[in-house]
Amino acid sequence: MANAQIKLLIAASGTGGHLFPAIALAEKLPDYQIQWLGVPNRLETQLVPQQYSLTTIAVEGFQQGLSFSSLRIFLKLAGSILTVRRILKQGKFQGVFTTGGYIAGPTVIAARSLGLPVIFHESNALPGKVTCFFGPWCTAVALGFDVAAKYLPRAKNVCVGTPVRSQFLEIEAPNTLDLPIPDGVPLIVVFGGSQGAVAVNKLVRQAAPAWFAAGAYIVHLTGDKDPDFASLEHPQYIKLPFYDNMAALLRRANLAISRSGAGSLTELAVCGTPAILIPYPFAAEDHQTYNAQVFTKAGAAIAFKQSALTSEILQNQVLQLLQSPTELAKMGERAKAIAVPDSADKLASLVREVLET
Template identity: 55%
Template sequence: MIRLLIAASGTGGHVFPALAVAKKLPNYDVHWLGTSNRLEQSLVNDLYPLHTIPVEGFQTRSILKNIKILFRLLQSVFWIRKLLKEKKIDVIFTTGGYISGAVTLAAYILGIPVILHESNYIPGKTTKLLSYFCHVTALGFKETEKYLPWATTTYLGTPIREQFSISQYLDLNIPEKAFLIIVIGGSQGAVSINNLVRQCALDWINSGAYVVHLTGNNDTKVKTINHTQYITLPFHSNMAALLQRANLAISRAGSGTLAELAATHTPAILIPYPFAAENHQFYNADFFVKAKAAYCYEQKKLTREQLKIAVLDLIKDPTKLKRNGI
């Protein structure tokens, strides 16, 4: 039996594709490497042995804080090296992020092959560096290979959960023929999008639409609107059912979400997270716009009036989505 260590932590964009891969390998002995208090704690802990390390990204200007982060990273490399030897790991799969640095270095020391998956159109600094040490770098977008000329790459796409390929039942009270808008801020929510949507939602509802608004857990204004056609939830456990039913999604442009939108052929208005590393969400969204699969608005330029009118236009004439190839 092949012994596989999956290193994926933090957001749904890292964890969900890794879970999709793991579930396709029932005959593998799978262990999982993550961090404390992140998404993998609730999604992975009951499925695979979960090992955690205290690493974080270098995202602070404090020199002292960065020294502490570097020290923890070096500690983690030695701890992971011990784990790899104890569990006799044969191969490692990682979806990037700061956790991938420690595991890739530990694996390189021991000569264990690492498969790194880069799901974004523009690879991050971590991917650019670590791809030197990886057996292969799998890509979510074929065009990404031009940014990694020194790496061995293969175009894979972004793995999605199996439920997205099977017709799902949506357990929400929404009429069959109603125009359904879903609002997705990513696995952590998006307060800025939430605020914009709340300013527009009643106009859309008055035009006959239903709105399912996934706010995340960090929004203090979730009870601002009280209407039977407006359903607010921190998250929904069956995203496949929501996307299959939706007429339109308003969403961030994380690679995992885009892969799910593509799988369900859901038209979208994309509002990329403006502070994403390398501005990668904008380039993800731009690829979908060029493929005529979505519209894109930059957050800093998007006004309430623009968003309201753009969605009303699609509610009143849904054929415009088809004319744009969505």
């Protein structure tokens, strides 16, 4: 089959953790005709239409137990399956790629009912319920972490890592960071993934004065839902809801304080940035804790449960690390050892193998 004839439907929706790996894959398949499947009012409606045709469907996740609400969601799911079947048939697609989430269910069912191959990418160390249920249905399940394979014994697993945006693979000049941070000063970068982290933001603001006194600068990416965004002002403190040039920022950072979503961890690893990780306590199946364990076991990060973390503990841990540049350097090297910088190439090769043979 000539590559120019291959049409791929990418179903990826919601957070940066679902979208960025799919975008990185798509960039490695320039000879494919790619159409995107998403959900209304999610991040993909902002990011995807710049590059790819986007179709949205209405689908939700099931809540615990049976109720009128779950019946309504089931009916919506059934409608979504029929909609995706129609899209796949009318578009004459050769296959489907998905990164999981609510949208994966109807997409996998529709594709497999038509006999189309499906490649599923699971970025987390602990696969989600959707992955565990639908993984065995798929032609291949691409894993971000080797450890995830033990939770998917019936799936055709291939470990490829998690792709990052192309900016993380470019050699950045030191002056590409367009923020007023002097050369040579310690830099702490705080971020909570694409949705921010209000609880972490609060702890950081309480601990920050001691870090300023130690000469550190802080770049704090608060997200856009922090009610206390404007509560701290200091010459060494830069607060932004988001920042586009994350690759340059993480390369410049001496230390990151972060949630442990798979996408954030992948970016930290590729940049070799040592980190303090605070897993989001309400993540499904507590999967962020499992992600963090991969990094703590490798010596690339230190992790704290949010419920056990105080501003004083965080303050002292950061000061201790800033006073130990040798240890920070070792942590950074261990983080780089976890990274799979050619993950997007490996994933693209897997997609080509499945769709072109």
